[in-house]
Amino acid sequence: MKRVALYARVSTKRQADGDISIPDQLSQMERYAASKGWEVIASYTDRGVSGRTDNRPEFQRMVRDAISPEQPFDCILVHSLSRYSRDLADSLSYEKKLEAAGVELISITQEFSNDGSGNLMRKVTSLFDEHNSLETAKHVSRSMVENARQGFWNGSQPPFGYRTFTAEVRGAKHKKKLEIEPKEAEIVKLIFRLYLHGDGTSGPMGIKKIADTINSKSYRNRNGNKFYTSVLEKILKRETYSGTHYFNKKCSKTGKQRPREEWIAVEAPVIIDPETFQAVQMRLSANSPKKRNPRQVSNKLLLSGKGVCSGCGQGLMLMTGKNNQYRYYTCASKKLKGKSACNAPVSLPEATLDQLVLDAISEQIFDPERLRALIKETLDLSGSRQDQARQDLKRLKRELRTVDKEIDNLISFIAEGRQHSSVEKALKDRELSKENILRLIGIKERELSLPVHRLTNGQLDKICAAIQETLKNGPTAFRKAYLDLLVDRIEVSASEVRIRGSKQALAATVFDEKEGKKGSVLISDRKWRTQEDSNLWPLPSEGSALLLLPIQHLKMSQ
Known part of the structure; x- marks a missing residue:
């Protein structure tokens, strides 16, 4: 008896959730095996998984099991070859493994002979299944x-911090959008806050420290x-x-990532304001191992990496x-490669510099x-964002008035006895x-309720x-965090120190202190530009600044 x-x-979660296709396939295969007098030893089912990949747990x-030394069965039954695989290369590869183990693959709806023409037809059928799958995927992708272009969410699990709701019903399709899941959103806010500000007892936290906290x-x-x-990094x-x-x-x-022009932007409720999000991205970029040695990030040396x-x-x-007892900042080239590696090496006492x-x-x-x-420029930018929010709010309220009129008209139709399924659906x-629209109005009103900083x-x-x-006089962790925020580069020579930094970071720091966030530090774009005064300083480029500090009075180390 064949085992x-x-x-x-x-292929789809909708089919799997409906629990129709898999039981139907199994029952047909069981009847087929019974008609042949074969014994069913095991069954394997993959729900909601594409046949274009071999990354299927049950497969x-x-x-x-088929190629194991125990060899528990002699053949595998499938409803059709498309259930087994929709990728010709995968299909041929796994069939060879099964053949080497003496296990036969049989489709109960497609009979192939064991000669050359039968093998050819099997390959042609597999190729047609692959082509059909690609065409279907193309149409699904297009839809x-x-x-997404219409602003709706596409079926996958929403990001942590969100859930979906039905925004429109079109026939049998429920068009969904994102809304905030309050409990998860608070955790997201906490993660961003710890990364930028810490918990009040230290400076900004690293990702590992956040996980522990x-x-x-x-x-x-x-x-x-x-x-x-x-x-946490993905969040x-x-x-x-x-x-x-x-x-x-x-x-x-x-x-692989597609070209930027192929991305589709879909509006989502705001959990993290854009300024805070951008500040986090700048800090992530600055602390990336590709740009900055991890030892510099955790190093307690105040000017480390700067x-x-x-x-x-x-x-x-x-x-x-x-x-x-003696600690100096010294030129790494001279220290590691010798005097000839630098024409003007420097060495300054750590505490003094x-x-x-x-x-x-x-x-x-x-x-x-x-x-x-500097602050006036930042306030002007915040004001322009609020102006845009006001315009959006006006547009949404116009749309709301239009929808209210349409609803009143449809209710009037129903009240007059002209009920029809299409009228009820439209309502x-x-x-x-x-x-x-009311949800979006709420979002814009919350944006407008946020205070514009005035000092x-x-x-x-x-x-x-x-x-x-x-x-x-603050703790070393706070002082280092401020320097990470404000300073991009410190160039030291025997006669002067050049310091570069970020004007956005300055503004963020000032506003944090106004909010009462003691010791908190926002990391932002490193392009501050100090104002010129009677002691004019040379400016290297638009958006960045050079602060020159004479150090002739410092005692140089030998």
């Missing part, structure tokens, strides 16, 4: 792209599992949270002497007069549209004094 295994598969388990407080993802660092990089989700970014088959020798452009490293840089930033950059023009569609002269004086105090 057989049954394999059934459906792989079946193949492993999904159009669905939120897991220790029993926060869990939607599957009830703890957060891995890889999951921090997900653009959806700032209001725009991009569909069609990657090819589902290869996993200071460079102007003579050769290489970084400064710490050199110690007398059992760590640290204090010089901190004093310069504290006293010269955080000067109230110097910051007023439901209009009511769903109204609900969606009096007295407030600005207090803020600058608070930041100066933190830079001079």
Whole structure:
């Protein structure tokens, strides 16, 4: 008696959830085996998995069992070859493995002879199945792209922090959009806050520290599992949270990113404001191992990763002497490669150079007069965003009035006794549209309710004094975090120090202090430009600044 295994598969989750196709396939195969007098040993089913890939758990388990030394069955039954595979190369590859193990593959709806013409027909059928699958995928992809262009969500699981709701019903199709899942959204906000500001006892946290913090407080993802660092990194990089989700970014088959012009932007409810999201991306980029050695990120040396020798452009490293009694920033080229590696190597006492840089930033950059023009520019930008939100709100309210009139007209039709299924369907569609418009109005009104920062002269004086105090006497972690924010590069020579930094970062720091976020530091774009005064400073390029500090009074190390 021949021992057989049954394999059934459906491609879509809708078919799998309906639980129709797989039971039908199995029952037909069982009847076929019974008619032949064969014994069914096992059955394997893959639900909602494409036949264009061999990454199917039950398929792989079946193949492993088939070629195992125990060889529990003699043949595999499938409803049709398309259930087995829709990729010709995969089909031929696995059939050879089965053939070598003496296991036969039989389709109960397609009979092929065992001669050359039968093998040819089997290959032609497999090729046709692959072609048909590709054509179907092309049409499905086209419809999904159009669905995204219309602003709807395409079927997959929504990102952590969101859930879906039915925005419109078109025939049997429920068109869905994203809405905020309140509990998950609070966890997302916490993750971003810890990455930028920390928990109030230290500076900004790294991803590993965030994982330890939120897991220790029993926060869990939607599957009830703890957060891995890889999951947290994806959350921090997900653009959806700032209001725009991009569909069609990657090819589902290869996993490669598509050209930017093929991406489809879909509006999403904002969980993280765009400024905060951009600040996080800048910090992630700055701390990337591809751009910055991880030891520099965690290094407690105040100017780690920032200071460079102007003579050769290489970084400064710490050199110690007398059992760590003497500590110097010294040219790495000279230290590691010898004197000939740098024409003008520098070596300065650590404490002296640290204090010089901190004093310069504290006293010269955080000067109230110097910051007023910078803050005005930032406020103008915030005002323009609110102007756009007001325009969007007006448009949405016009759309709401139009929908209300349409709903009133449809209700009048029904009240007059002219009921019809199409009228009732149109009324439901209009009511769903109204609900969606009201959601968007709520989002815009919340944006407008956010205060536009205004600083009096007295407030600005207090803020600058608070930041100066933190830079001079605050904990090392906070001082280093401020430098990471404000300073992009410190070029040191025997006669001067050149400091570059970010004007957006300055504004973010000032507003954080106004909000009362003690010691919090926002990382942002590194292109600050200080205002010119009677002591004109040379500016290297638009959007960036050069602060020159004379250091002739410093005692040089031999």
